[in-house]
Amino acid sequence: MPLVRYRKVVILGYRSVGKTSLAHQFVEGEFLEGYDPTVENTYSKIVTLGKDEFHLHLVDTAGQDEYSILPYSFIIGVHGYVLVYSVTSLHSFQVIESLYQKLHEGHGKTREVQAVEGKKLAESWGATFMESSARENQLTRGIFTKVIQEIARVENSYGQERRCRLM
Numbered sequence: 001m002p003l004v005r006y007r008k009v010v011i012l013g014y015r016s017v018g019k020t021s022l023a024h025q026f027v028e029g030e031f032l033e034g035y036d037p038t039v040e041n042t043y044s045k046i047v048t049l050g051k052d053e054f055h056l057h058l059v060d061t062a063g064q065d066e067y068s069i070l071p072y073s074f075i076i077g078v079h080g081y082v083l084v085y086s087v088t089s090l091h092s093f094q095v096i097e098s099l100y101q102k103l104h105e106g107h108g109k110t111r112e113v114q115a116v117e118g119k120k121l122a123e124s125w126g127a128t129f130m131e132s133s134a135r136e137n138q139l140t141r142g143i144f145t146k147v148i149q150e151i152a153r154v155e156n157s158y159g160q161e162r163r164c165r166l167m
């Protein structure tokens with residue numbers, strides 16, 4: 001049975017550029033004519049790519065502008081982004097540039113350690129890597145669920161490696 005991997009993808013962009021329409025078209029297969037400003041909405045979909053299966057968790061956000069402060073839930077534990085602009089709005093194009101900068105800066109303070117560096121270090125230890133914030137309940141639960149799963153895996157295995165590692 002294929003392993004189903006979890007992927008969280010956040011859709012960002014200025015107001016009314018079509019974020020909800022894209023998510024809806026992808027998940028439900030139809031175009032939404034009407035406009036109803038989003039507060040925040042999530043979609044779940046299993047996506048099969050070749051032999052791989054992904055549990056896609058799409059976050060459709062309320063429109064941002066250059067002054068928006070991105071919450072931790074849009075930064076930590078996110079695997080990818082879709083930055084959306086409208087070809088009929090130059091301003092919406094400028095907004096995605098500003099959002100891109102914000103994503104690199106992290107939340108207020110400048111990020112000094114990239115997730116990829118943590119991942120690399122964990123890999124060199126043969127450990128599982130997870131990035132979280134204590135502000136995010138789901139992500140924090142994920143850490144402790146993972147460590148319990150890893151302990152169970154090691155306890156149930158009769159292999160050479162007896163220790164569980166979580167970074």
Ligand SMILES: Nc1nc2c(ncn2[C@@H]2O[C@H](COP(=O)(O)OP(=O)(O)OP(=O)(O)O)[C@@H](O)[C@H]2O)c(=O)[nH]1
Nearest residue numbers: 015016017018019020021032033034035037038063
């Ligand atoms: N012609 C055209 N209209 C679109 C397209 N995508 C979205 N729209 C329309 O643009 C309006 C806004 O679309 P939404 O998907 O609600 O935009 P949004 O970015 O989610 O809006 P917020 O929730 O305010 O951030 C709706 O009336 C859509 O029908 C598109 O590709 N082409």
